[in-house]
Amino acid sequence: MPFELGASGAVTAIEGPLVFLDRVVKAGLGEAVEVEGADGQVRLGRIVALDEERIVVELLESTAGLGVHDVTVRFRGEPMTMALGPGLLGRVFDGVGRPRDGGAPIPAMVRRRVDTGTINPAMRGVPQDFIETGVSSIDILNSLVRGQKLPIFSAGGLPHDRLAAGIAQSARLRGAEEAGFAVVFAGIGVSHDSAENFRAAMEQSGALEHTAMFLNLASEPSAQRLLTPRYALTAAEYLAFEEGRHVLVILTDMTNYCEALREVSASHGEIPSRKGYPGYMYSDLATIFERAGWITGKEGTLTQLPILTMPADDISHPIPDLTGYITEGQVVLDRALEHKGIYPPVNVLPSLSRLMDQGIGDGYTDPDHPALAQQLFAGYARAARVRVLSSVVGRDGLTEADRTYLDFGDRFETEFINQAQMRRFEESFAIGWEILAMLPPTELSRLSDAQIARHIAPVAAGTGAGDG
């Protein structure tokens, strides 16, 4: 039961986001507290350590303006929770779930812990419904399925926001008409512009009323960033597992989240691991990313599309590295492709969708889809190797086969990866075969004779006729 602890000297020190107080009440680890300063502002915090004498509270908002002698601390007696009910969609909240659009609070039908327990793996269903995103490099080569967590690994200045907004607008199941689709957008330390751009894009496509936004802006306290994805996911879980919707959650930018984690960890005096990030960052990120999936017997699903910017474009930096170890693949954006004017600049080689094999092929997309993807990957990987070679020995030093690969690589980028508008699956599929037909059949060892006859021969015959 919530009760109040007066200002009478319980607080002994304030250091960064941490407030130390004497243990004058029995409170448990992880429980929520509210700290009110002389300014009347209420700040949210939680208990991060305690012994017989003291309690350490981590504030998730700025401690500026707080004095040791004039604060009131209220103990909630329970972990941090969020009130949930109908009417989440179409609304804008702050980083800890309070309305920031001037509207009324959400009616509290239920209260849920924001750091929910884990989904029992035995209760999980296997994600397998193919989502058509409209992006060829994703649909054909790194397919997204419902319930997957597929991050975009981007870098400063690359068009990840545009890509994410595009996917949020056009993602749909093939064949089926979309009912109960929802988007939850969590802006974590983002600029006002990118939040506004996303909102405008969703509004333009008429999808805003299916969207709930949780915004922690760049100007707002960084400790709060630790909570923003958790509040957003708690809302998304409600939409998915209680209201039965198919929810796409966009978390951007997870790099800001990790920076906040590092900052808070340092303030606790913890021994840092790689690059100063705490040793438990893997486990901490997992508690966010594992909140995707579908649960046996529930109607809705929760799909995550987190975005992170790779510091110094480095994929081996701890943030993308640990993320890649948790998520079910990644879509990697590439600066060199961006410079070539390719949109979306997806480098398909380091990209991966691990759930793809479950969501494509016979009964989902096309029986020959897996083979097409395999052969395109093999061809483009060879083209990438040949490019390196040709930069040394020149085009003339290459074998004839290698010269064909060089051209294949270029067409693959400009005609397949590059796209001015969203494409249907069939369209992407056809372009893939058309480009493969450049390669001589002896090179197509990932395709069966029947697949060559079905897809390659007609294209080759078509070109032959055109030439003649």
Place this chain on the structure above:
Amino acid sequence: MSHAIVTSVAGPVVRARTEGRFHLGEAVRVGPRALLGEIVRLGSGELTAQIYEDTTGLAPGDAVAGTGTSLSVRLGPHLLGQIFDGLLRPLHADPKHPVSYDVTPLVGPGERVSAGQRLVAVRGPAKDQFVLVPPDLAQGEVIAIETGKFSKDETVARIRDADGSDHEIALTHTWPVRRPRPVARRRPADTMMVTGQRILDSLFPIARGGRAAIPGGFGTGKTVLQETLAKWCDADVIVYVGCGERGNEMAEVLHEFPKLEDPRTGRPLMERTVIVANTSNMPVAAREASIYTGVTVGEYFRDQGFNVTLMADSTSRWAEALREVSGRLGELPSESGYPAYLSSRMSEFFERAASVETLGGAPGSLTVIGAVSPPAGDFSEPVTSHTKRYVRTFWGLDRGRAQARFYPAIHPLQSYSEDAEGLAGWWTANGNPNWRRQRGRILDLLEAQAGLERMARIVGEDAMPPAQRLTLLCAGLIDDAFLRQSAFSPTDRTCPPAKQTAMLGVLMRFFDLAEAAVARGVRVEAISRAGFFRRLARMGEEIPDGAPEAFAALAEQMETEMAGLGQEVGDAV
């Protein structure tokens, strides 16, 4: 039982003031929710415990109750086919799982029995299992033994030991996870564990009772390889430990394995499988314990005379859990923040893998295969380098291969098997007396390829002499035709030794013919454009198991077409 009072809580670590005696490693129950923990440090009047469950809400003043026993798990016939958490508590309450088992005695009343001996056979929904004389009961006389249906906690036998005291034997018993189960002796590891993966069995094989590591950056194929081995290797029992990895992967195993058939028994694969799941979002201390739980379960089945294979995905997450708890205990960190005892813990774990003669005199084995997830895919980091010291087989995954979707992405030049030498005899006995020589030739070609590719980057492949270009062609064919094997292809996901032998035979013949052809002036391009060449590259996919005639036909086509190439040269001259 002893009691203590919590004095501080930080993450999964609790300190408490003790009243009474505790021992190191003892299991404790903490707080109003009776959370399970284990004592990791004892001082005068104080204990420190790591807690295996979420500690939210725990507070100073909460009670700690000792259990008097070391952290233990319950072993029995209920394990096969089911999923458990890191401390072997069931995650899945399967209503179909029967509560009773058919018990048939294997010894009679009055008989003298000794530790590890089979007492009764147990028939449940999964494979037949046995109840043994407990390892710590050296000698005794059977006083009573039961027949019929029993639930897992009922007594099925009574044994009187040398001192005259009686021991009741139930279908299940508990065992401390950190204590290896005793065996009569270790046996040499000279039998191959057939994995059905060509690059493993033919190049880097593992013996039953062996120890292997699969290091690789994210997305390089550790989990898929472990799942593939769990499906198709010729073990009797699979223990699959998901240690700090994804919930969806566990769900996948749970959904897929019951539908797949064990090719050797025709029974669903799930019936020989136990899953221990501590996913990445579950409490970190339990992650540390899950590895020991898994290996204890493995030993339990080994003691019944089974060949057991344990998959641990991933041992890096276990090492990180050690690091995290160590940090909370305020221990002095060593390399990359890991505690100084990391290495000795790892060696203890891998040491539990062995081919043995059980206490009961039967042969049994426990093979351990651990995935390693090195930060940034860098194999020089502490966990990978320590692991390397304790395993005999090293299957290194390569990011470049994985990115080209060349699977399994095991790099043939970075991998090795210390078991290989000892397994040549196995291959001879199983139909391939030439295995050692063929393996050597393949490894030589791959080695040569690496050197020649460096040269091609400088001079261009067109400028290289035909013999060298042929070497590149042959090595490329080894990759494409032999080493590549998709886990998702219904024909090629597993490849029995006989098919591997046939494929190696055709390849060797090709090398000979091609060398001879180039020597007499045939162009390398002409060879790669011949019709049989594409058939060769796709033989794993196109030729099913048990079709030696198809390989004979392919070899014949190759002989004819290669001879034809010779003709053309002759014609041209």
